[in-house]
Every structure is written in structure tokens, then in C-alpha cells.
Amino acid sequence: MKEKILNILLKNKSTYTSGEFLSGQLNISRAAIWKHIKSLREDGYTIESYPRKGYKLITSANLLTKEEISPYLKTKFIGRNLLHFDTIDSTNTKAKELWRDLENGTLIVSEFQKSGRGRLGRPWCSSPRKNILCSIVLKPNMDIKEIPKVTSLVAAVLYKTFNDFSIDVKIKWPNDLFLNSKKIAGILTEMSGDMDSINYLIIGIGININSTLTDFNEEINKIATSLNIEYGHEFSRQEFLAKFLNNFEEFWTNFTNGNFKEALTICRENSNIINKDVLLISRGVSESVTVLNLNDDSSLLVLDSNNKEKTIFSGEISIRNL
Structure with missing residues (x-):
């Protein structure tokens, strides 16, 4: 219900929406409306309220919810079903718990991970509400021999997304992206299936967007960075994630139709290890x-x-x- 109230406020940002209108539209009491408004404010939304006028959304919260991402999203199925969490162990773990009931292309996103991890079980550190921590759940009908290409495909999509923001990153095989010789993004691909079929393919992505130097310890600062650290200002996580999803759907559709050439070319031409x-x-x-x-x-x-x-x-x- 809170999401429905937010959607109405988002559509009417230039004016006030009365409690009576919200109550009638959603068939709940005005006391319940107030309760949900209070919850939205606790989430970080700035909402003005005046007697006989109603409620007006002033500023949105810095969250990776469907409502905040949708204005930038152009996909047909990738990310259209979105599960948002404030805190979970990891998005890949949650995806593996829920995959049977999830639509193909579902996005699981969390503002913080208690047990985030990369390849080889290494921890992935990220402060709450500053970066992008998500997993895409796919149920592809393809030859299992094609799966090893997927991490490179995602690396190419990430490269393309950074490039959309005029940011020059490099790809380190098999699953990392680097900016100015420091890690800025990582990929963790996990699959369940047998030789005849694939149950699920889960693509976990971590992207350092708005972390600051104080968010990392001394050792991490030596090897990792963020867009905020490199450019001195915050970036829109919502816009970056949506652009990534838009690019991913295009590349994934091409891949499932047998076209891996563009992704492979990107990985070759922007590698930081080839000829090294x-x-x-x-x-x-x-x-x-x-x-x-x-x-x-x-x-x-x-x-x-x-x-x-x-x-x-x-x-x-x-x-x-x-």
C-alpha cells in the first residue's frame, strides 16, 4: 500500500494530493494513509502536509526501488519484476532461495548486504545506500556450454554502461572492472542445472558508485575505488542501474540469438591484461x-x-x- 501512495504522489509532484482522495482511491482510512506517509518519511522521502491541502512529495529517497528506477527503465522484461530489500545476507543467496517463484529477468536489489561476496567467497564491502548490489535471475533455454561466456557478456555490458557516462574502465578477466587501476565493479555468476537443462542462472553485480574514502579501510582503499572518489561528486544510482539493465537486455537478447561478437570485441579491446x-x-x-x-x-x-x-x-x- 505504501508503494501505491508513493506512485500517486510521484504522478502529482507539482500539486498537493488530499488525504480524502488517497483514501478513496485506495479504499483505506485516512489514519492508515497517515501511517504510510510516516513510513515513507522514515525511508527518506520529504513529504509536505497541510490541513485541507493534503500531501506533496518534495524530494525522493535515495533508494533502488521500482518507483525510483522506472523513469529510466526501457526494458521489456529485465528488471520489470523487482524485489527491493533494505538489508539481506546477499542478493545472490536470496535469488537462490526464491528462484522457483520468480519471473525470468527478475531483479533482486538490496541497499546493504551483511554477507556480500565475490568470486572464491571473498567478501564484498559496501556501505548502506551508496552503491549498487543486485542480482538478475534468468531461466534461459540454451546449451549449457554457452554459460562460461556469460561473465564476459556482463563485463561488456558494464563497460558499455560506464561508457554511457563517459567513464573509461578496463576489464580484468574473468569478472572485474577497473577504473584508474582500482577495482570499481565485480561480477558473480552462479548456475544450477544439468547437462540437459538449466534451472537458473543468477548474475550478481556489485558496483561502487558513491562510496567515500572513509567507507573503505586502508587496505581496501589501495585496491578499490568508486565513482564518487574518482570524480568528487555523487552519481545517481537509479539512473546508472537502469542504464545497466537497458544495456543488459539488449546484449542478453543478442546473446540468446547467437550473437556474442560485440561483447567479445568489447572485452578484447578494453582488457587490462591482454599482452601483459x-x-x-x-x-x-x-x-x-x-x-x-x-x-x-x-x-x-x-x-x-x-x-x-x-x-x-x-x-x-x-x-x-x-
């Missing part, structure tokens, strides 16, 4: 290699210390520890 010497960490073993290229299937082609070409399907790439 890096440290490859795989199954607990580290070795220095030279990255030659990203293969068509999103695996990595490297030259090892014995001058032999190798194809790497999974592992961790380190530039700092070389």
Missing part, C-alpha cells in the same frame, strides 16, 4: 604467464614460462603481485 605479463593462480598454484588473447569461448589464451600456449578456463589473475 601477469600472475595466474589456479588450484592453489601460481605461475607467471603472458596473456595472448581472449578466446571465442571466453577462455584465456596464455603463454607459460616454458613458452608454450595454454588455454585457461578458470583461475585468478593478479597484476599487483607479479
